[in-house]
Structures are given as C-alpha cells and as structure tokens.
Amino acid sequence: MKTILWKKGTLMPLMLLLAACDDFAGEAPSAQSGQLRWALDHTILATKATEEVPDTNDFILTVRDAGGATLYKGPYGDSPEVLDVPEGYYTVGIVSDAFYSPAFSKPQYGDEQVVRVPAGQSVTVKLKCTLQNAGIRLRTGQDFLEAYPDGILYVKQADAKLKYLYRETRIAYVKPGDVSVLLYRDSSSDFETLFTRSIEAREILTVSISAPKGSGNGKSSITVQTDTSRSWVSENFTIGQGGDQGGGTLSVGEAASHIGEKGVWVAGYIVGGDLTSAGKTVKTEGITKNTHLALADRSSITDKASCLAVELPSGKVRQALNLVDHPELIGKRVKVKGDLVDKYFGTVGLKSTASYEMP
Incomplete structure (x- = not known):
C-alpha cells in the first residue's frame, strides 16, 4: 500500500513546474520562506544485464528537514511539485525499492542530496539515480x-x-x-x-x-x-527508451529544449485533457474532446505549464489514446512520436503524432 506523508502547511498549490522544465516560469517564493523542488535525471546508470526499465513514478521519494522531520515520503509520481519551506538545509532522497538481502533481478537505484534553501529563493534538486547495490x-x-x-x-x-x-x-x-x-x-x-x-x-x-x-x-x-x-558504467539507457526512436526518448521536461525537432519520441504519464489556451489546469475526468491529451513526468501533475499537450490526429493514434473512449488511460505511461512545437493550447506541444507505445 502506498504511503504518502507531508507536513501540514508545506504543500503549495500545484502551480510550479517540475524542476527539469526550467524553461517555464513558476510562482516566485515569498521573502519569508523558500521553495524546494526536485526532478529526476532520466538517464540512469545501468548494467548490460538490466532488461527492464524502472518506472520512476513508483520510486520512493523522501524529503527531510535538518532536524530529521519528514516533509514528504511516498511515491515520486504522487509527490507535490513544490514545497514552501523555511530557510535551512534539507535532505532529498529517492530509491527505486527497498533492498535487504541477496535476490535475483532486483537492482536498486537511488540518490540522496543535501541542499540549502535560502529565504526568497527557489532551489531545484536534480536527482540522478544510479545503481546502489x-x-x-x-x-x-x-x-x-x-x-x-x-x-x-x-x-x-x-x-x-x-x-x-x-x-x-x-x-x-x-x-x-x-x-x-x-x-x-x-x-x-x-x-x-x-x-x-x-x-x-x-x-x-x-x-x-x-x-x-x-x-x-x-x-x-x-x-x-x-x-x-x-x-x-558499461552503458547508459534513457527512461522509456525502446522502439524505433533512434536518438532516445525525451521526458516531458526535456521536450521544451527540443522545440522544432520532428519525429521525436517523448515519454510520460497521461494526466488528462480538455485543454484550453487560457486555462491553467488539466481536466482529469469527464473528458469531452478526443483530439488531444496532456502528458506529464508524474501522474500527479495537473498544472498545464508542467505538461506537454499532445495532438491526437484522426486515425489509429486517436482511436487508441483518446480519453473520451478510454478514460482508464489516465495515469498510464505512454510514449508518443511527433513534432515538438513551442505552443499548443498555451504550452509546449507535440503535433502530428504518428506513433505510440505503451508498456
């Protein structure tokens, strides 16, 4: 059973972008406190024998203050996008799974970093998960x-x-x-x-x-x-890599740095749809439009600025992925291939979507 824990008063409205998406602007921190954000480097060090790509959405994220108090502990995919915290030092750690004794097919990935958050500033912790065992x-x-x-x-x-x-x-x-x-x-x-x-x-x-x-x-x-x-250290792989994507698969956060590229694979979680150019959030239920969907690096994200708007052209892609006919796809991981544009429904978009893959 998933356990989600955060200290009362630390969770802000989900209006800031995942730290990997630094191209987007977020709400500034107050002068009395700072902001703590985190993002995963989706290039994970692996061995040749590793066959399955870990699902980072299920990794366990822990955020603690200098006194050891836990501000958040739970799945990375369910974690808040930002914490409003007092000035001080914080430990941010992540692990793919618990590991206690010799076992087959159980590589453990993780990272832990200590950072200082000054008052009035926003600090991003970029976690690079490497093999821990x-x-x-x-x-x-x-x-x-x-x-x-x-x-x-x-x-x-x-x-x-x-x-x-x-x-x-x-x-x-x-x-x-x-x-x-x-x-x-x-x-x-x-x-x-x-x-x-x-x-x-x-x-x-x-x-x-x-x-x-x-x-x-x-x-x-x-x-x-x-x-x-x-x-x-014999080889690296990218989260979601596979199929015919050639140069590798981008995360949603990385997509903003590749505007204008065509035939690009992007991987993420389907978080909703019914986007509008003026709206700031993603609709997560009762979807009425089958022409697009919103993709994010975590299944808990609802802020449009943190998402990739994905066009679903008429044909097999729309038939398979549209949320009017398939509402059960919300929260599922998918890879889509198309052309990256700077604006689609007011956020970074993927248009002319030609292919998709699901685990």
Whole structure:
C-alpha cells in the first residue's frame, strides 16, 4: 500500500513546474520562506544485464528537514511539485525499492542530496539515480557439473543465503561489501566456502567456477576465475527508451529544449485533457474532446505549464489514446512520436503524432 506523508502547511498549490522544465516560469517564493523542488535525471546508470526499465513514478521519494522531520515520503509520481519551506538545509532522497538481502533481478537505484534553501529563493534538486547495490553472476564449467552433479551453490551475505542453480543466468544482487559463494556438495557434507569477494556499488562481478581433475590423487579441485572487468558504467539507457526512436526518448521536461525537432519520441504519464489556451489546469475526468491529451513526468501533475499537450490526429493514434473512449488511460505511461512545437493550447506541444507505445 502506498504511503504518502507531508507536513501540514508545506504543500503549495500545484502551480510550479517540475524542476527539469526550467524553461517555464513558476510562482516566485515569498521573502519569508523558500521553495524546494526536485526532478529526476532520466538517464540512469545501468548494467548490460538490466532488461527492464524502472518506472520512476513508483520510486520512493523522501524529503527531510535538518532536524530529521519528514516533509514528504511516498511515491515520486504522487509527490507535490513544490514545497514552501523555511530557510535551512534539507535532505532529498529517492530509491527505486527497498533492498535487504541477496535476490535475483532486483537492482536498486537511488540518490540522496543535501541542499540549502535560502529565504526568497527557489532551489531545484536534480536527482540522478544510479545503481546502489552490486551483483554477482556465476558461470559453472562442464567439468564442475560432472564433478559435483548433486551440488548446490549459494550466494551468501551476512546471515542470508540465496540458492544459485547451476543453469541460472540471472544476476544475484547484493549489498556492497563482502559476499561469499558456498558449495553444498551433498546431504553427507556441510557448506563449503569456495571464495569471498568484496564488491562495490554498481559493480557486477562475473565468476567462472571449474573443477579440473587433480594431479596424482584422482580427486577434483575447484578453480575460481574472476572476470575483473567492471560491467557497471558499461552503458547508459534513457527512461522509456525502446522502439524505433533512434536518438532516445525525451521526458516531458526535456521536450521544451527540443522545440522544432520532428519525429521525436517523448515519454510520460497521461494526466488528462480538455485543454484550453487560457486555462491553467488539466481536466482529469469527464473528458469531452478526443483530439488531444496532456502528458506529464508524474501522474500527479495537473498544472498545464508542467505538461506537454499532445495532438491526437484522426486515425489509429486517436482511436487508441483518446480519453473520451478510454478514460482508464489516465495515469498510464505512454510514449508518443511527433513534432515538438513551442505552443499548443498555451504550452509546449507535440503535433502530428504518428506513433505510440505503451508498456
């Protein structure tokens, strides 16, 4: 269950833009207090083995003051766009998911920054989520399989163990620090520690294990060969990247810096429609117009200035995405491809929308 917490009196009306969209002007802070905003850098450092793009809307954001009091804790997608706060220091942190013990397919992304907010000023915290945990991948040679057909490998860290089957191909994610690999030969033996390694955050360690015949005694000895090439920092990916977008997918906040470009992919959350040139907010229910929709970097945004107005031309795109026929799409993530313009319903727009993709 999602938990959303903010201190009474700190939430302002949603009239400021997500910090990544600095091209738009927001309401100025008062002389007695400052404003705290945040945005995600949508380029996330990842490993080659990462197959699924994290949904940043579900990341857990925490904002604390210098005394440790929590101003907000909850999903990033539900967070306010701005907090009106007294002058002082604040800690802004974000994490993709909790991580406690060795587990498969569970990379943890996050960042934490401490900033000072002066009175009368607005401060933006730009969070860059990088891999916070580490991983280990085991490769067992055929000679090892023949020598220990009934054996079982385990990845151990502290008191927690994770069974690692011989044919396993996934990465076992662990906390940075010492990690051991154990061999359980059979029911007549105890666990045997094959090796212990110390690995750092963002490091994926690949270890090949073999058991060549021992010389002179007819027994097998275990050989461990470590691939010392660090696969972390090996490649970057962009949130929402995929399909035929070529140069990558932009966030809604990044779109304002690419006005005039054609055939651009933009990813975000459908937040509503029925836009007007003079209106300041997005209608979120009872949509009556099927010709456009509003896209934002977070599903909680309703300020038009923080959104991208997306044209839905007659045809398959309108049939699939219009909110008159599909009100259930509000809050859903989508990628759309079209031409970026500086004004469409009074905000940055995407026109001649030709394609779309949904997770």
